[in-house]
Amino acid sequence: MTLEIITDPALKGTTHGFFTRAGGASSGVFKGLNCGYGSSDQHDIVSINRERVAKALNVQPDRLVGVHQIHSADAISVTGPLGTTIKADGLATATPGVALSVLTADCQPVLFADQKAGVIGAAHAGWKGALDGVLEATIKQMETLGAARANIAAVIGPSISQRNYEVGPEFLDQFLQADPTYSRFFAGGSGDRMHFDLPAFGLYRLRQIGVRSATWTRHCTYADPDRFFSYRRSVHKKEADYGRLIAAIRL
Structure with missing residues (x-):
């Protein structure tokens, strides 16, 4: 089976993609293109999957750069391969031939490009990272490399949608404590449950800091x-583990 790669016109001029699970070598609950070494999938099988992604991006596997994601607001600038112990959730580069990647399985994968400046970025933005500022931190790293936020295009890839993201009152309280107007991203559910709109929140934060081109691919x-x-689906199905999707971009 061939890889399925979701692209967006806003990032035209870069080699990029939000990869689905199609075309991978993994099996069982990981069936497909599981790219997460942090899963309990076989390490060599994950390596095969990542090699397929690198080939699709036309880079060597060691130039498919990622970090140890920790749901933080930390972002770094990179020029080449990284060690596996570097902890962050956002990356930026102006180095041609380096593919920035993030892994997700409901959280927002966000790809950025200022094509005028020749600077790209990628961020893993779950609710905590988005609330704490990982999108802003990634853009700041891009700016240190010469990007201008008014020229940056940002695309949020497949993420959990509001309809399927049920949360409790403690979750809501964290957002209201940060800013009472964040109530707009919550809709009523059953009892004291609410439904949170993660992609809408990501788009709002991007636009608030001056990113004029910010979109979501609208895949749940x-x-x-x-x-x-x-x-979340794996938890509801009581599965032992889950695969990780990969999103990546290169100049």
Whole structure:
């Protein structure tokens, strides 16, 4: 089976993609293109999957750069291969031939490009990272490399949609404590449960800091098990583990 790669016109001029689970070598609950070494999938199988992604991006496997994601607001600038112990959730580079990547399974994978300046970025933005400022931190790293936020295009890839993201009152309280107007990203659910709109929140934060071109691909990871891995769906199905999707971009 061939890889399925979701691209967006806003990032035209870069080699990029939000990869679905199609075309991978993994099996079982990881069936497809599981690119997460942090899963309990076989290490060599994950390596095969990542090699397929690197080939699709036309880079060597060691130039498919990622970090140890920790749901933080930390972002770094990179020029080449990284060690596996570097902890962050956002990356930026102006180095041609380096593909920046993030792994997700409901959280937002966000790809950035200022094509005028020749600077790209990638961020793993779950609710905590987005609330704490990982999108802003990634853009700041891009700016240190010469990007201008008014020229940056940002695309949010497949993420869990509001319809499938049920949360409790403690979750809501964290957002209201940060800014009472964040109530707009919550809709009523059953009892004291609410539904959080993660992609809308990401788009809002991007636009608030001056990113003029910010879009979401409108794919829900939870709702489409044939195409996407989903942490929350795996929990609801009582599965032992879950695969990780990869999103990547290179100049």
